[in-house]
Amino acid sequence: MTPTLAADVHAVTTAADGGALSFAWLLIAFPLAGAAILLLGGRRANAWGHWLAIAAALASFAWAVLGLVDLLGRAPEGRSVAVEVYRWIEVGGFRADVSLLVDPLSITFALLITGVGSLIHVYSVGYMSHDENRRKFFAYLNLFVAAMLVLVLADNYLLLFLGWEGVGLASYLLIGFWQHKPSAAVAAKKAFLINRVGDIGLLIAIMLMFTTFGTVAFTPLFESVGGAGQGVMTAIGLLLLLGACGKSAQLPLQAWLLDAMEGPTPVSALIHAATMVTAGVYLIVRSGPVFEAAPTAQLVVTVVGAATLLAGAAIGCAKDDIKKALAGSTMSQIGYMVLAAGLGPIGYAAAIAHLVTHGFFKAGLFLGAGSVMHGMNDEVDMRRYGGLRKAMPITFATFGAGYLAIIGVPFLSGWWTKEGIIQAAFDSGGVTGQILGWATLLGAGLTAFYMSRIMFMTFFGKKRWADDAHPHESPSSMTVPMIVLAVGSVALGAVLVFNYTLAGFLAPVVGAPHHEFDLAHMVTSPYSLIALAFMLVGVAFAWVRYARADVPVEAPKGNFVTVAAREELYGNALNEGLFMRPGQVVTAASTAFDNHAVDGLVNGVARWIRTGSENLRLVQTGFARSYALTMLFGAAVVVATTLGVTFA
């Protein structure tokens, strides 16, 4: 927990010439070039554009695998490799390089981004096949992958910010991809604006770090965190958290994520479930030494995580739109990760492990939802589904795998990683640890309920289809990525968590695991059993309400809790009341001030000069004799004054 940990942890070596790592910039270059070619190529690229985009994503993935192999070939202490690309800005004492930091943490993210990203590229070929702007869609997807890789591979906060803004742009473009729908255009703007609030926090944090430490590069900055005052560190931590909240849809900047579901479903899967929204978690984990020097900020991080995990779950329980229910679930799961990241070194590895498995099963669930929508004429209302398991067996199976993983069925991915977070929360000790731990357990129960609700309403029960619905299984370009993700949802957790494989791999960056891996303890610990019990209660409750009983096609009115959850816990009303309306008043007031006070002053001066000139003009009569009289009068005054002065 001590900040001094950072010094020996972040010993960075420089990339040796010739290895895959010295060309790590290719990781970013592939998708960036893909995006450029697709965007600049115009209609000529329509026929083969999407294949090029997939090739770019796959090449990037292959390079990430090579990087992983290279890292594994090094000693654990030597696995932080700096790759200098070029000097970006050098002004006075300020220097920012475009240089990459390839270490276990960033390569884990790079693999997740390019791996899941490639699968979703493939899926999109089928999903977007009827869209005339498919080439543009793939260009934006490639742009997103490139920006996200910049974000995670950057070795300083400034370059990280560049990627941070890049993914924000890609997210904006993709949410508003169907901009002919006003709701999509508004949702894109909303996401952009709320993200901007978070970005301001991150930007101020970067400035504060530069003024405090004189650098924005990770390694030297983390080595000197011990020298700064507690107040500064807390401020930096809270501002970083604000940035993370914006990007990761955590309270209080959560409102954009549900609206972001207006984007095409592959976008929801890739950006708003698997990768971009986890950037906040990455930021917190990467800035670990900063947070460890600011316990207050850490506490706030855990509180934000716990609050969001419950709020997201509550929203997920009430939404009838399948994508919005899944989006509530995403909020909730990221809440888990943020909570774990706020616990410090005992939680980092758990957060990242859950992030990776969540990336798989949530992407799989979204792709499944997209497949259902694809077969149901883009219907998103779950009350119009029902009994789809026979019509779409592959979708049902893959969605089911993701479902079982996320609710935490023992030995599936979600169980391994969620147990890690629950355990870490209780291990953090004290009353706080107890409260956080019970929040995660309650969240587990709610997760089981809302996911079962989605599952039962969609695939079980009676058919409640619209008259013109003819559900059919999706083409293989869509089902294959779903199957791959389903396999990941089932098995990945065990691979990552068993014997702390991932935690051990990440140890050079985030600190070694807390204690020895003990499977028996993990299965039989009271918290694990309570989580299992909560899960079973959640599933049973959902079974009674949504599988055994008939689901009405029209949503019943519901009690005030349901109504509040449907209204996203009044987050939008709050934003509207607190910021939008006062903002409009301020805008109107400043417009009025500008129109009347500022313009009034300027126009008043002009009017005054104009009337003055009008009157002064009348003096020019044109009569020479009146001029002469004026001159005489003036001369008389001069003479009289002179005489007066002389003789007075």
Add this chain to the structure above:
Amino acid sequence: MDPMNYIVLAAVLFTIGAVGVLVRRNAIIVFMCVELMLNACNLAFVAFARMHGGIEGQVIAFFVMVVAAAEVVVGLAIIMQIFRTRRSASVDDASLLKN
């Protein structure tokens, strides 16, 4: 003789000239009145030169004569032109620049 008398005479002549400029409309008369005022000034200069025993006043009187001569040349030419175009020598008629 008391030089003060010349000063008084100069003041009287200047006043007559000034009143003439103000009350008469005929450009020629106005012009003559201007000449009268200039000569009143000359008389005052010479009288002051005499009173102070200096020579500067007399020198300035010569300068005024030269300037007056030049002014007469230009002024009469303008009056001639106005009279030709407007068939009038009244200064009040030449008020094109008003307002």
